[in-house]
Amino acid sequence: MTLKDRLENVAVLGAGGKMGSGISLLLAQEMALQKLQPENRSRGYQLTLMDVNPEALKGLQEYLQAQGRKFAQKNAETLKPLLPGTGSAEELETQFVNHLTAMLNPVTDLNAVGNSRMVFEAILEKLELKVRVYKQLKANTSGETYFFTNTSSIPIKELDKQAGLEGRIIGFHFYNPPAVQKLVELIIPKNIRPDLPELSRELGKRLGKIIISSNDVAGFIGNGHFMRDGLHGIAEAERLGNEMGLAAAIYALNRVSQDFLIRPMGIFQLIDYVGLDIFQSILKIMDPYFPKETLHSKLIDKLVEKGVKGGQFPDGSQKDGFLKYEGGKPAGVYDPESGQYRLFGEGDWTAKADEKIGPLPQGHAPWKALLKDEHRAAALKTYFANLTAAGTPGAKLALAYLKRSKAIGQQLVSGGVADSADDVNGVLMNGFFHLYGPVNEYV
Ligand SMILES: NC(=O)c1ccc[n+]([C@@H]2O[C@H](COP(=O)([O-])OP(=O)(O)OC[C@H]3O[C@@H](n4cnc5c(N)ncnc54)[C@H](O)[C@@H]3O)[C@@H](O)[C@H]2O)c1
Numbered sequence: 290m291t292l293k294d295r296l297e298n299v300a301v302l303g304a305g306g307k308m309g310s311g312i313s314l315l316l317a318q319e320m321a322l323q324k325l326q327p328e329n330r331s332r333g334y335q336l337t338l339m340d341v342n343p344e345a346l347k348g349l350q351e352y353l354q355a356q357g358r359k360f361a362q363k364n365a366e367t368l369k370p371l372l373p374g375t376g377s378a379e380e381l382e383t384q385f386v387n388h389l390t391a392m393l394n395p396v397t398d399l400n401a402v403g404n405s406r407m408v409f410e411a412i413l414e415k416l417e418l419k420v421r422v423y424k425q426l427k428a429n430t431s432g433e434t435y436f437f438t439n440t441s442s443i444p445i446k447e448l449d450k451q452a453g454l455e456g457r458i459i460g461f462h463f464y465n466p467p468a469v470q471k472l473v474e475l476i477i478p479k480n481i482r483p484d485l486p487e488l489s490r491e492l493g494k495r496l497g498k499i500i501i502s503s504n505d506v507a508g509f510i511g512n513g514h515f516m517r518d519g520l521h522g523i524a525e526a527e528r529l530g531n532e533m534g535l536a537a538a539i540y541a542l543n544r545v546s547q548d549f550l551i552r553p554m555g556i557f558q559l560i561d562y563v564g565l566d567i568f569q570s571i572l573k574i575m576d577p578y579f580p581k582e583t584l585h586s587k588l589i590d591k592l593v594e595k596g597v598k599g600g601q602f603p604d605g606s607q608k609d610g611f612l613k614y615e616g617g618k619p620a621g622v623y624d625p626e627s628g629q630y631r632l633f634g635e636g637d638w639t640a641k642a643d644e645k646i647g648p649l650p651q652g653h654a655p656w657k658a659l660l661k662d663e664h665r666a667a668a669l670k671t672y673f674a675n676l677t678a679a680g681t682p683g684a685k686l687a688l689a690y691l692k693r694s695k696a697i698g699q700q701l702v703s704g705g706v707a708d709s710a711d712d713v714n715g716v717l718m719n720g721f722f723h724l725y726g727p728v729n730e731y732v
Contacts, residue, residue, distance in 0.1 A: 303412035305345025311467030423452030522556035536624035549687035561599030561610030647681030673731035698727035
């Protein structure tokens, strides 16, 4: 069966969730465009949106309609010849939304996805739950249905083996938010059906994604790097906390990992964005697969137990975690010692921490400024040479961070998770918006 045939009948599981809603949008747009092509008019397109939460499904349909309208606005020139007879821009948008909505089939019953030819699964990151769902799917679908899991840490072969899917599953790991992020990590288990990898690559291209392959090892490339990078930041903050107090150390390490490393976010802000509870559960999934390492943090356990979890509110705004947020921007740090947030504006503790780590090395420019700088490579080279020579406490912390990040990247290659350093760098640059890959010549 070709991709075109498969795109006629698709399902998304966990469709109302953070990832599922974005995946649903991408598929709805692509399928709606397919359906409008003259040669496809006789085909009956259906996108089944499955979630156990009916409220989430209701919100999803409104979201798809609103986004569908925006899509029609942006693509009016392409759509006009496909929707003849539409006069005004508004008419065109309404017709496209109606056309898209007519394909949608929201359901709360897993059995309703039975005749789907491709199933995208984005339910919770729990092995037992995913296996249970896949077993039921296997019983209800034809032997031709292919499964695309969005798991960010569970080896695909585990899902395949435990649910008996006989090579019909692939890791198709979108990044958050799926409709915006360009990267998809493709995880190909060993006994996969021969046509599934190529079909997935073709699909990735149609959805406008950059596909990077990762081998089928827990955490893959993205979390393989991020979890270890995060644990390094936490361990460094705990070590520094002995001198300056843990809250000040978290503040300092967040600055080092953002400003000194010229990354889009500090490491504690990034853990908050992902969610401390999610970070914890991914560590739990990965840890048994790496007996020589300890992928665990007592500090994360302590904060999660106290209900300090980060993540986002339904409207997308950031919840407090390691950091406190005001207007979406960090405004304080959780002090694990007192159980209270210390605001940046309270007293001089941040000034003291800044003084302790020292000034930014010569040649520093913020991430945003370098993002569009065509001489970025040269600027980074000069900056990191200055950082190496600076010798201030902040520069030393940053250098240790860079070295650890590079060692993690190299470990992913030598441990067979990534085929090359380029793949590791590609995931960090496209999925995490780093300006430079971890495996670089700077350290
Ligand atoms: N959030 C991220 O940043 C991110 C990034 C990449 C990958 N992922 C992966 O994507 C998957 C989903 O994560 P999320 O953050 O979107 O989670 P989420 O909690 O936002 O959404 C999960 C959805 O699944 C639904 N659900 C739960 N049990 C179900 C079942 N038995 N059948 C159908 N629906 C069910 C829930 O109602 C919810 O709407 C996970 O595997 C996660 O690891 C998440």
